[in-house]
Amino acid sequence: MTKPIVTACRRExxxxxxxxxxxxxxxxxxxxxxxxxxxxxxQMVKLPEVAAEVTLQPITxxxxxxxxxxxxxxxxLEGLGIHLTFEKGEGxxxxxxxxxxxxxxxxxxxxxxxxSGYTLExxxxxxxxxxxxxxxxxxxxxPFTLASYAIEGGGSREYRRTKAMMYNDPExxxxxxxxxxxxxxxxxxxQVEVGCDVVQIFDSWAGSLAPDDFREYxxxxxxxxxxxxxxxxxxxxxxxxxxMNGMLPMLRxxxxxVLGLDWRIxxxxxxxxYGHDVAIQxxxxxxxLHGSWPEIERRAKMILDxxxxxxGHIFNVGHGILTExxxxxxxxxxxxxxxYRYQG
Numbered sequence: 015m016t017k018p019i020v021t022a023c024r025r026e027x028x029x030x031x032x033x034x035x036x037x038x039x040x041x042x043x044x045x046x047x048x049x050x051x052x053x054x055x056x057q058m059v060k061l062p063e064v065a066a067e068v069t070l071q072p073i074t075x076x077x078x079x080x081x082x083x084x085x086x087x088x089x090x091l092e093g094l095g096i097h098l099t100f101e102k103g104e105g106x107x108x109x110x111x112x113x114x115x116x117x118x119x120x121x122x123x124x125x126x127x128x129x130s131g132y133t134l135e136x137x138x139x140x141x142x143x144x145x146x147x148x149x150x151x152x153x154x155x156x157p158f159t160l161a162s163y164a165i166e167g168g169g170s171r172e173y174r175r176t177k178a179m180m181y182n183d184p185e186x187x188x189x190x191x192x193x194x195x196x197x198x199x200x201x202x203x204x205q206v207e208v209g210c211d212v213v214q215i216f217d218s219w220a221g222s223l224a225p226d227d228f229r230e231y232x233x234x235x236x237x238x239x240x241x242x243x244x245x246x247x248x249x250x251x252x253x254x255x256x257x258m259n260g261m262l263p264m265l266r267x268x269x270x271x272v273l274g275l276d277w278r279i280x281x282x283x284x285x286x287x288y289g290h291d292v293a294i295q296x297x298x299x300x301x302x303l304h305g306s307w308p309e310i311e312r313r314a315k316m317i318l319d320x321x322x323x324x325x326g327h328i329f330n331v332g333h334g335i336l337t338e339x340x341x342x343x344x345x346x347x348x349x350x351x352x353x354y355r356y357q358g
């Protein structure tokens with residue numbers, strides 16, 4: 015049986031525009047909050063039955079065309095020997111950040127089955143439970159975003175240490191990016207092997223870079239992660255970054271089957287810059303889901319009309335669903351998109 019999202023990834027016609035939403039399993043859902051009261055965040059990620067339960071919650075409630083595994087981009091770094099915790103009010107904290115060449119040399123070999131087995135088992139559970147037409151997404155952080163967390167020691171606004179290594183110690187920057195790219199490939203391939211139909215690479219922080227820096231210090235590693243994953247699995251690969259609208263034509267060079275758009279550009283303008291021979295994912299402003307239903311419907315229709323019924327459009331938000339988003343708005347959006355037919 016065909017899965018509309020997989021069909022759209024290959025730019026083939028579907029009977030409706032498929033939809034899933036980044037962070038669709040999360041704190042805006044009351045059933046998620048009930049689980050969260052019993053477990054810490056990392057514990058939820060690392061207990062396969064819990065991660066699977068949370069992954070399936072929005073599918074049961076809203077019927078999206080894809081589930082994305084409940085996980086986080088940072089836990090695979092633990093397999094390299096990086097000590098990670100999630101602190102209340104602070105978010106992720108890396109206690110042994112990479113600051114010097116010896117820190118890179120000390121990184122351990124990563125193996126997904128050994129170091130991320132909990133996520134792989136959660137994927138197996140979800141695969142068994144999903145409806146036949148619902149796709150399963152796996153994902154990884156992109157090498158640059160992972161490097162930034164590892165170097166900064168957590169979140170950052172200026173990426174001072176990250177950019178200092180890029181500019182002042184390019185040899186070790188490239189060594190680190192090579193190691194992280196190997197990890198990303200290993201992780202993505204393993205996720206497809208246990209049942210993922212599609213994998214997405216999140217480059218959450220790449221928008222902090224100047225286009226020339228992205229091309230020199232980042233793009234070759236995204237290209238290798240994408241091409242190697244495609245060659246080893248034949249699964250579609252999605253590349254998504256935020257604040258990257260100034261370098262969309264360059265993102266085409268990643269080789270990804272599907273390119274994401276955030277909400278800071280009209281979908282038709284972004285797709286024109288990417289080229290219509292690539293699939294596209296996006297791009298409703300997640301804050302719009304806090305508005306009235308007539309306004310949400312108007313904005314969703316505008317995006318669908320910009321896509322103009324072309325094969326290869328996957329409806330999504332332009333970043334993750336925000337906390338306190340009304341659940342009924344999510345339900346109505348999914349129903350509207352799945353039933354909308356472009357009239358031309």
